[in-house]
Amino acid sequence: MRTLKYDVVVIGGGPAGLAAALKAREKAEKVAVLERNDELGGILNQCIHSGFGLHVFKEELTGPEYAQRYVDMVKETDISCYLNTMVINVTEDKHVIAMSEDGMLVFEAASIVLAMGCRERTRGQIRIPGTRPAGVFTAGLAQRYVNLENFKPGSRVVILGSGDIGLIMARRLTLEGIKVVGVYELMPYANGLYRNIKNCLDDFGIPLHLSTTVTKIVGSKRVQAVEVSAVDENLKPIPGTEEIIPCDTVLLSIGLIPENELSKKAGIELNPITNGPKVDNALETSVKGIFACGNVLHVHDLVDQVTKEAEDAGMYAAEYAAEQKSAEAEISVVPEGLVRYTVPTKIASGRTPVTKIKFRVGRPVKSAKIRITSGDQVIFESKKAKKFVPSIMENVNLTAAQLADVQNEIKVTLV
Known part of the structure; x- marks a missing residue:
């Protein structure tokens, strides 16, 4: 076991973590980024569509292009980046315990920035009845399969939920020659950005069904169909409105959850609405010296917003590391x-x-x-x-x- 000392330790090497580390390095001497994957950039590496960077760089970039700019900026500094490093605990006295290829590492930090991002809500969390056949994916997993692994998730797809990842995947799958039957949304309004509804659904003739949800998945070894039903004002299925939609694949785009297992271990108070930490105006959590930013704090619309928030967190974390006090x-x-x-x-x-x-x-x-x-x-x-x-x-x-x-x-x- 090795013990390492840093002024600021950033957990997460995605867009939030990289922006926070760069800003922290302007005021702090020793800054480290801990990333569980084998590369920096986070989820942006699989987001090959354009639309990123309009606010930060004043030009339209793909996700990998946006991420690479920050990776390049980090490489030009002496920020320490620990890849393939899984953080397993964060203590209230700001010790970060992680496992890496070199064994267990303990980082003694003057301040910490939490930038772990978020994960997708799964089928089990919304309890769709039916068997457990192959062909049920979260939208982000399908995005990774298509964009990075060159796998085809299916031939005839139903998308549940109108989150932005699902809308973007509706277009992406259509461009790959896969039939997207429709997008079904529980709420009476779409949850994605208007530009994604226009560019990803309307432009490709993909129907959006509001106040409708999947009430059953049909199939044994592989998805064969889904049952969809209209819902009432209480979001309960309306008897008699059931319809069977033949398909071999279901994508779930039903919300994102901040990755806050480490926040809980550190004793940080969470907001029951966002599931992210409660923070003050300097993005400091209820545990002094631990800051949070990006989608681990609350789910953002745009990565540009994540970057700007993360820069604030990095700056205030560096100030805390120097002064060791909070207001x-x-x-x-x-x-x-x-x-x-x-x-x-x-x-x-x-x-x-x-x-x-x-x-x-x-x-x-x-x-x-x-x-x-x-x-x-x-x-x-x-x-x-x-x-x-x-x-x-x-x-x-x-x-x-x-x-x-x-x-x-x-x-x-x-x-």
């Missing part, structure tokens, strides 16, 4: 009404020059304004009403002056 969180951030969750959940006054409030709504809203209040005081209200959808994360920046008179909490709502 006490004084102001609670409370979502109200149609606002489902906020990041951060607490604000430490004076810790950041600008407090970035991010939130999502729980359902589509045709027209509303964002209002942030403290008691009877309105500290922010957007000038114009606009449309809100769950698939798009909203952002509001509050200055120190706007928060100067706030004592206990602020509420984020739509009016």
Whole structure:
């Protein structure tokens, strides 16, 4: 067993981890990235479609191109990258225990950045009745098979859920000559970005069935069909609406879950809505000196947003490593009404020059304004009403002056 000391240890070598490490290195002398795979870049390596980098690089890139730019930037520094290194524990005193090809490693860190990303929700978590035949995949697994392994998942596909990965795979499979019968979504609205619905479904004539779900998978050795049913306002299947759809493959695009087993081991308090850590405006978790960013914190729409958030986490982690102190969180951030969750959940006054409030709504809203209040005081209200959808994360920046008179909490709502 070897013990290594670093100022900042970043867990995860995807887009969040690389951006956090690069920013941390600007202020910290010794920075390490721990990655369980044999290469850096994370999930972007299998996302061969374009649409990345418009905000960060001001040009359109594929996922591998975006990842490679950060890999190249890291290689130009003295940041230590440990590949094939699986972190198995993180302690409250900021010791990171990992297994690598060289055996067990213990990293003693002054601060830690959690950037482990997220994983896909599986069939078992939504309990679809039926047998367990071959041909049921998560959308991300099918993406890896097609884009990296050159495997064909099937010939006739039904996609359950309208998450962005599923929409993108509907187009990808169609381009490979595979028939996509349709996309079936439990909710009365699509969960993916509008541009993906337009570019991946509408442009290829792939139907999107809202308020409809798969109620049974038919088949023994291989999927032969699925039973789909319309659902009511309580999302319960409506008897008599069942329809059998012949297919040999089912892709599940039913949501993402932050990878927070390590967060739990470190004793970090989690947000029950996002399943990610609760953080303050410096992205510090409830355990001092441990920060979180990217999809391990909450699921983002765009990798560009992940990068910018990760840069903040890396900067504040480096500052903590140098000063070994945290500001006490004084102001609670409370979502109200149609606002489902906020990041951060607490604000430490004076810790950041600008407090970035991010939130999502729980359902589509045709027209509303964002209002942030403290008691009877309105500290922010957007000038114009606009449309809100769950698939798009909203952002509001509050200055120190706007928060100067706030004592206990602020509420984020739509009016």
